[in-house]
Amino acid sequence: MRVGEAAVIDPRGLDELIRLLGDLGYETKGPVVRDGAIMPGAVRGVEDLPAGYQDEQAPGHYRLRRGEGDSLFAWAVGPGSWKAEMFSPTEELWRALVHGDDVSITEPESPVAPLAIIGARPCELAAMAVLDRVLADSAVPDPHYVARREGAFVVAAECGHPAATCFCTSMGTGPGVESGFDLALSELNDAGGHRFVLRVGTERGADVLARLSVAAATVDDLAARNQMVSRAAGAVHRQLANEGLPALLARNQEHPRWDEVAERCLACGNCTLVCPTCFCSDVRDTSDLSGEVRRGRVWASCFDLDHSYLHGGSVRTSVSSRYRQWLTHKLSTWWDQFGTSGCIGCGRCIAWCPVGIDITEEAAAIRETDGAVHAATARGVGPR
Amino acid sequence: MTRASIAELVSAHPLLTGLPDDAVVQVAECASNVGFDPGALLLVEGGPADTLYLLRRGRVAIELHSPGHGSKVIETVGPGGIVGLSWLFPPFRWQFDARATEKVVAIAIDAPCLRAKAQADDALGRALAERVAAMLLDRLQTTRIRVLNLYDEDGAATREAPR
Amino acid sequence: MRLGHGPMTPVPHRVVGRREETKDVMTLSVAPLADRPMVFRPGQFNMLTAFGVGEVAISVSSAPGEAGPLRHCLRDVGPVTHALCRARVGDLIGVRGPFGTDWGIGDLDRSGGGDIVVVAGGIGLAPLRGAVEQLVREGTGRIFLIIGAREPAQVIFADDLRAWAEAGAEVAVTVDVAPAGWGGHVGVVTSLLGGSRFDPARADAMVCGPEIMMRLTARALIDRGVDPARIRVSLERNMQCGVGWCGHCQLGPLLLCRDGPILPYAGAVAHLLTERER
Numbered sequence: 001m002r003v004g005e006a007a008v009i010d011p012r013g014l015d016e017l018i019r020l021l022g023d024l025g026y027e028t029k030g031p032v033v034r035d036g037a038i039m040p041g042a043v044r045g046v047e048d049l050p051a052g053y054q055d056e057q058a059p060g061h062y063r064l065r066r067g068e069g070d071s072l073f074a075w076a077v078g079p080g081s082w083k084a085e086m087f088s089p090t091e092e093l094w095r096a097l098v099h100g101d102d103v104s105i106t107e108p109e110s111p112v113a114p115l116a117i118i119g120a121r122p123c124e125l126a127a128m129a130v131l132d133r134v135l136a137d138s139a140v141p142d143p144h145y146v147a148r149r150e151g152a153f154v155v156a157a158e159c160g161h162p163a164a165t166c167f168c169t170s171m172g173t174g175p176g177v178e179s180g181f182d183l184a185l186s187e188l189n190d191a192g193g194h195r196f197v198l199r200v201g202t203e204r205g206a207d208v209l210a211r212l213s214v215a216a217a218t219v220d221d222l223a224a225r226n227q228m229v230s231r232a233a234g235a236v237h238r239q240l241a242n243e244g245l246p247a248l249l250a251r252n253q254e255h256p257r258w259d260e261v262a263e264r265c266l267a268c269g270n271c272t273l274v275c276p277t278c279f280c281s282d283v284r285d286t287s288d289l290s291g292e293v294r295r296g297r298v299w300a301s302c303f304d305l306d307h308s309y310l311h312g313g314s315v316r317t318s319v320s321s322r323y324r325q326w327l328t329h330k331l332s333t334w335w336d337q338f339g340t341s342g343c344i345g346c347g348r349c350i351a352w353c354p355v356g357i358d359i360t361e362e363a364a365a366i367r368e369t370d371g372a373v374h375a376a377t378a379r380g381v382g383p384r
Numbered sequence: 385m386t387r388a389s390i391a392e393l394v395s396a397h398p399l400l401t402g403l404p405d406d407a408v409v410q411v412a413e414c415a416s417n418v419g420f421d422p423g424a425l426l427l428v429e430g431g432p433a434d435t436l437y438l439l440r441r442g443r444v445a446i447e448l449h450s451p452g453h454g455s456k457v458i459e460t461v462g463p464g465g466i467v468g469l470s471w472l473f474p475p476f477r478w479q480f481d482a483r484a485t486e487k488v489v490a491i492a493i494d495a496p497c498l499r500a501k502a503q504a505d506d507a508l509g510r511a512l513a514e515r516v517a518a519m520l521l522d523r524l525q526t527t528r529i530r531v532l533n534l535y536d537e538d539g540a541a542t543r544e545a546p547r
Numbered sequence: 548m549r550l551g552h553g554p555m556t557p558v559p560h561r562v563v564g565r566r567e568e569t570k571d572v573m574t575l576s577v578a579p580l581a582d583r584p585m586v587f588r589p590g591q592f593n594m595l596t597a598f599g600v601g602e603v604a605i606s607v608s609s610a611p612g613e614a615g616p617l618r619h620c621l622r623d624v625g626p627v628t629h630a631l632c633r634a635r636v637g638d639l640i641g642v643r644g645p646f647g648t649d650w651g652i653g654d655l656d657r658s659g660g661g662d663i664v665v666v667a668g669g670i671g672l673a674p675l676r677g678a679v680e681q682l683v684r685e686g687t688g689r690i691f692l693i694i695g696a697r698e699p700a701q702v703i704f705a706d707d708l709r710a711w712a713e714a715g716a717e718v719a720v721t722v723d724v725a726p727a728g729w730g731g732h733v734g735v736v737t738s739l740l741g742g743s744r745f746d747p748a749r750a751d752a753m754v755c756g757p758e759i760m761m762r763l764t765a766r767a768l769i770d771r772g773v774d775p776a777r778i779r780v781s782l783e784r785n786m787q788c789g790v791g792w793c794g795h796c797q798l799g800p801l802l803l804c805r806d807g808p809i810l811p812y813a814g815a816v817a818h819l820l821t822e823r824e825r
């Protein structure tokens with residue numbers, strides 16, 4: 001089967017695919033149920049996938065429940081994105097032993113086994129492409145990221161069950177997917193049986209598929225897949241108006257909405273932790289009594305006061321300016337820095353915000369009162 | 385030096401440049417050309433504000449003396465600047481010392497003379513007040529900036545983050 | 548000795564010289580243990596490691612081709628700079644770099660003999676030293692240096708200032724406050740711009756110092772007629788990686804380690820420097 005062609009497999013076929021990838025030396029990971037949420041985890045076969053689970057999401061709300069059916073991908077996205085697999089929350093960069101007149105510096109080895117990701121959502125493939133621009137297409141690429149990313153085999157899973165927090169259709173990142181995968185699954189569970197249309201995205205994907213005995217997808221299968229995707233697209237109700245958005249936000253730095261949202265925002269950084277494109281990191285040194293020193297990198301959040309620290313103080317002391325930094329970076333200055341939006345519409349930041357702040361609502365509020373100015377900076381307005 | 389050439393010097397100084405000829409003549413009637421050697425005191429703190437100086441060449445330090453600590457230089461005034469601002473307002477008393485730090489050439493202006501002319505001629509009085517006010521504003525603004533102690537914030541050479 | 552090769556891995560350098568510029572500003576001269584000397588352009592910065600303490604972004608203060616080791620001038624403001632300032636001759640430190648943009652003196656059109664105006668506040672002279680040294684050495688066109696500092700004892704690179712003046716550069720130093728007997732100016736750097744005899748119509752300006760000072764200086768230069776596109780400033784934000792990955796050095800649309808630290812004042816930068824963070 002060649003790139004662009006499609007097969008159809010049943011759950012047993014998917015199981016064979018996962019086990020084959022394991023046999024080929026991949027570390028197979030996919031969605032698993034952990035701590036009451038869908039999270040990336042080790043999957044050895046179909047039995048590890050979240051059969052029958054469905055998620056319910058709203059601003060500040062996420063619930064996972066066991067439904068009636070046996071569908072494996074009847075949920076949207078969980079808090080854990082695939083970012084952590086490529087861009088580790090903690091990374092050792094090097095360790096050094098300084099002994100008097102000499103120093104030896106060693107870097108950690110690259111990961112042994114390449115990763116096979118089973119069931120990445122289209123929005124998550126879009127997130128990977130965004131992160132690629134930051135960490136792989138940089139003038140100085142991040143070798144840790146590149147090693148994991150290039151080695152990774154990606155089996156996408158098109159989205160049939162978007163959540164109320166999703167807005168991928170506004171961002172052009174889902175619910176269907178046409179590129180960025182080695183293989184793409186579209187789960188069908190109807191009168192025709194529980195099956196998956198499996199499309200081939202790369203030669204590597206074709207090579208893997210060639211090791212399995214699969215039937216070509218029928219015209220009916222493909223029509224059912226198209227129907228699933230368009231039905232899912234119709235079920236995405238949340239919207240982000242993108243037209244002129246970067247410039248809109250750039251000219252509304254003094255909009256009163258920043259202070260209003262800051263009254264609710266806890267600056268907890270949850271949104272940056274669940275965001276599949278947030279890439280900020282701290283560089284930290286540790287040492288022990290043996291004299292060995294280590295330098296590591298850990299995820300950081302622009303909601304932390306220290307994020308903008310300069311000797312003497314932080315540049316962004318107020319929650320208002322930190323929220324503004326986060327949102328304007330995602331939707332406006334990301335374009336300047338990396339030629340793309342930093343948001344892929346997965347809605348995680350909305351669901352996992354403890355107070356339910358909604359990025360689409362905030363952007364819309366500023367659009368609605370474009371040009372409004374903070375009272376303290378308005379001309380001719382005295383102190384409140 | 386003739387009145388005519390003093391008038392030329394007066395009208396060439398930034399404080400008075402562009403004044404109408406008759407105003408320049410009036411100011412010149414109160415002015416004389418003077419020189420100071422380095423170290424000479426032009427103004428003495430607490431003294432009557434009876435002569436101000438429009439600098440043409442050289443630099444003058446505005447100082448304040450503190451017993452046991454020597455003098456502190458608060459500001460230096462160079463060519464085109466004015467030494468002595470307290471002459472325009474009561475109680476007409478100098479607040480600071482002013483000392484030549486190099487050879488200085490200046491136009492000395494008799495303050496009671498100029499005050500009397502300003503009193504008698506509204507247009508001249510207003511023109512002088514406006515020009516001195518502009519110089520005062522510049523002094524105030526630059527002094528405000530120095531109050532910030534800016535250089536304690538670093539230049540771009542050190543970008544250290546907290547640990 | 549084993550060396551790493553990753554972009555985040557420092558190259559060991561030995562401290563071969565140290566000079567106290569002021570009571571809390573130190574110039575460290577370093578030489579690589581094994582590698583060839585670094586190739587850089589004036590204005591670029593390095594990440595310096597005090598092993599076991601951390602890493603900090605410090606501008607290179609040498610000029611390309613200048614004899615002797617690589618120089619960095621740093622102020623003791625935190626744990627890493629403190630450890631580096633205390634490094635003794637013979638100690639090892641790590642160096643990564645060079646990173647970021649430079650003053651672009653290679654791109655300046657010096658054929659017309661245009662003037663160079665350099666305005667530095669405090670330790671802001673450190674990233675400018677290499678550029679001035681190179682321009683003085685090339686000897687094309689007039690150079691006007693205006694140096695501001697808190698007090699005379701805080702003026703760094705005093706020997707260089709003398710040497711540059713002897714080589715024909717016009718050097719003016721102004722301080723915020725001075726003891727009597729100080730022969731220089733007392734006042735802000737912008738006060739000296741009015742009297743400086745550069746030709747604004749054909750001047751290129753380089754400004755580095757506290758952000759407020761750069762803003763006011765750029766405006767004063769523009770008021771004198773200097774083209775905003777020909778004014779360059781050096782910007783400062785938290786920097787932790789130097790290679791555009793860590794996100795800390797964002798200033799609006801800019802990643803300062805990648806797009807800066809040296810940027811033209813015209814356009815976005817002028818706007819960003821007046822935009823208020825709270």
